[in-house]
Amino acid sequence: MRDLTNEILELIRRTSSSLPPDVEKKLRESIEKEEPGSPARGALETILKNIDLSRAQSTPICQDTGTPIFYVHYPVGLSTIKLKGQIRSALAEATKRSYMRPNAVDAIYDKNTGNNLGGDDFPYVHFEEVEGDDLTIELMLKGGGCENVGRQYSLPDNSVGAGRDLAGVRKVVLDAVQKAQGQGCAPGILGVSIGGDRGSSYIKSKEVLFSEMGTRNADPKIAELEERLTSEANEMGIGPMGFGGKTTVLDTKIIGLSRLPASYFVSVSYMCWAYRRRKMTVRGEEITYD
Amino acid sequence: MKQITTPISDDVIRDLKVGDAVALSGMMITGRDAVHKWMIETFIKKTRAPQGDDLQVYEELKKILNGSVIYHCGPVVSGLDTKEYKFVAAGPTTSIREEPYQADVMKHFNVKGVIGKGGMGAKTLKGCEETPAVYFHAIGGAASYIAQTVTRVHGVFKLDFGVPEAIWVIEVKEFPVVVTMDSHGGSQHAVIEESSKKVLEDLLSR
Numbered sequence: 001m002r003d004l005t006n007e008i009l010e011l012i013r014r015t016s017s018s019l020p021p022d023v024e025k026k027l028r029e030s031i032e033k034e035e036p037g038s039p040a041r042g043a044l045e046t047i048l049k050n051i052d053l054s055r056a057q058s059t060p061i062c063q064d065t066g067t068p069i070f071y072v073h074y075p076v077g078l079s080t081i082k083l084k085g086q087i088r089s090a091l092a093e094a095t096k097r098s099y100m101r102p103n104a105v106d107a108i109y110d111k112n113t114g115n116n117l118g119g120d121d122f123p124y125v126h127f128e129e130v131e132g133d134d135l136t137i138e139l140m141l142k143g144g145g146c147e148n149v150g151r152q153y154s155l156p157d158n159s160v161g162a163g164r165d166l167a168g169v170r171k172v173v174l175d176a177v178q179k180a181q182g183q184g185c186a187p188g189i190l191g192v193s194i195g196g197d198r199g200s201s202y203i204k205s206k207e208v209l210f211s212e213m214g215t216r217n218a219d220p221k222i223a224e225l226e227e228r229l230t231s232e233a234n235e236m237g238i239g240p241m242g243f244g245g246k247t248t249v250l251d252t253k254i255i256g257l258s259r260l261p262a263s264y265f266v267s268v269s270y271m272c273w274a275y276r277r278r279k280m281t282v283r284g285e286e287i288t289y290d
Numbered sequence: 291m292k293q294i295t296t297p298i299s300d301d302v303i304r305d306l307k308v309g310d311a312v313a314l315s316g317m318m319i320t321g322r323d324a325v326h327k328w329m330i331e332t333f334i335k336k337t338r339a340p341q342g343d344d345l346q347v348y349e350e351l352k353k354i355l356n357g358s359v360i361y362h363c364g365p366v367v368s369g370l371d372t373k374e375y376k377f378v379a380a381g382p383t384t385s386i387r388e389e390p391y392q393a394d395v396m397k398h399f400n401v402k403g404v405i406g407k408g409g410m411g412a413k414t415l416k417g418c419e420e421t422p423a424v425y426f427h428a429i430g431g432a433a434s435y436i437a438q439t440v441t442r443v444h445g446v447f448k449l450d451f452g453v454p455e456a457i458w459v460i461e462v463k464e465f466p467v468v469v470t471m472d473s474h475g476g477s478q479h480a481v482i483e484e485s486s487k488k489v490l491e492d493l494l495s496r
Contacts (some may be wrong), residue, residue, distance in 0.1 A: 112452025
């Protein structure tokens, strides 16, 4: 198998410095909804200037280059040990080149490793063996500010009157948005998972964020809830950066999982506007980036 | 947009109101979680004995911070090998984590403002009235854009805290911010929290 370290380095550079077109488009549309001269509109204008500048300079969109979350879909027979090694080397090099901030801090000894490599858990790498010959590597960078405002609820939740059904799910998701205020760098994107155990529920609420803006759940009932949540979240008037305004949430993505009879978890992962995700595909000798 | 340069006088601070757009210039430092905890424990509550260069850094900080500003920021910095430091990306981090410490730090060092994002709570708001000081809100995530306003990195203290957590002494030119908490008890964050809570209650009852 060929060495992909340089190509993964390019994936990291693109992810950190160039916001995906679907996210940028949504932000550009949002600006028109905010009053001219308002702090909300000013915030969005600065955000758009920053997007252009970061892309032109190959500098990080946000200084918090976040948790690097890699999802690798690999053909039968490829060595995941080698791939993981190449991902780690590429990340250390990206940090040296200032595409990434050194972000791995030993939680027991409070020591930053300086190269973005922690234990086996940092960066986070998920491998999935697939049919066919293509190798795809997806990368998402999720900053700490938005990660901190994520929430997990165990239903029923009396604090908001949420029962064990979709009506209850709606209530806790809206509660999470209100509690987040502007802390997670609104306007945000919500990844919601229903079911699972505490661990799988949170993981899936992030995994669902790999899909494009506007991707709706195949189940019409859930698709409707996604759209309703986005619209109702925006009624709260929290606005960009929590300044007040019409744009609080850009999109909501929901995934349903299996649950135990005893458990009914709802996990909300809040993604900031700097919704950095990119994908590379290796097909034979050809490598393409989305 | 108001032009303000550090060191800032109390009169200038008292004139600022929630909603004012400000272009900040002059010397300031970055400081976030590790720095605030270290300041409180070592110099304010003194529950921890000073170690290493703590006391020298303290003397320097007293001079720099008098009338100046703390920026809640963990930057991406180039030139670490050569010590020719340059800010590459430098947006604000979430300020609320400093809520237990901020008011005491402001009063102790006569800090006239903090720059961050997301706003802060009642304890800091009271600290703003008493010091006096204000909370300047920068645009979260606008890291490349804000880094361009950092014209010079004068030096760094406590680099052993790690690059994001160290105390970077910087000079900025026309750093764009909005006052969201003033020295008269005004807080845009308290207003939005309250109004959004009312809408949420209405939504939950539907």
